[in-house]
Ligand SMILES: Nc1ncnc2c1ncn2[C@@H]1O[C@H](COP(=O)(O)OP(=O)(O)OP(=O)(O)O)[C@@H](O)[C@H]1O
């Protein structure tokens with residue numbers, strides 16, 4: 001059974017760039033081992049929010065806690081070591097190494113081979129073990145990077161637009177394996193692709209001009225009139 005203590009708590013998190021408010025007073029909690037999605041139009045502040053959680057960008061005000069540990073103000077390295085892994089939009093894998101060698105680089109030295117095999121299977125790369133990363137199609141490179149993040153056995157996995165540039169089939173396969181991570185790791189996915197978000201069927205947070213305008217199950221979000229207006233450019 002999972003506990004009810006949030007793994008991640010954002011409390012009035014804000015970020016300004018000069019006088020521009022990129023993220024304003026975001027307060028949200030993320031339960032352990034749950035799947036979450038953050039959506040919103042271009043420039044809504046999604047990446048900025050993710051950057052603040054993983055420590056690549058300092059908060060302007062507010063606080064972020066990992067369990068009961070305050071993490072805003074810690075370096076990105078320290079936050080990663082606490083168990084928050086992040087995948088950037090552009091895959092950053094070691095091009096000249098094979099899939100398995102990439103895993104060996106990212107995984108802690110004492111990693112159990114059985115766990116690495118399970119992760120390879122999760123991200124659909126079992127048959128590509130010996131393939132050099134540079135020879136992988138774009139979609140599998142994205143999966144390799146998600147797999148590499150998983151080898152660190154994080155408590156929280158942050159993904160910024162993991163389906164960018166993927167085919168419909170690859171997008172659907174991604175939704176399937178991310179759903180399979182429920183109960184294993186807390187996942188926060190930033191996405192644009194509504195078909196993908198629908199397939200994830202996760203708790204969804206909607207950002208607009210840096211503020212949370214709605215939060216709840218995707219089925220509710222999809223029928224929220226304000227959210228629809230925002231996506232249709234009416235607000
Ligand atoms: N380093 C920066 N300096 C100045 N403004 C920035 C900086 N980073 C982001 N912004 C601005 O903050 C706003 C939010 O940007 P952010 O990248 O978080 O949006 P996003 O929701 O991820 O958008 P997209 O869907 O296009 O990726 C944008 O208006 C952007 O121009």
Ligand SMILES: [Mg+2]
Nearest residue numbers: 046047048160
């Ligand atoms: Mg972004």
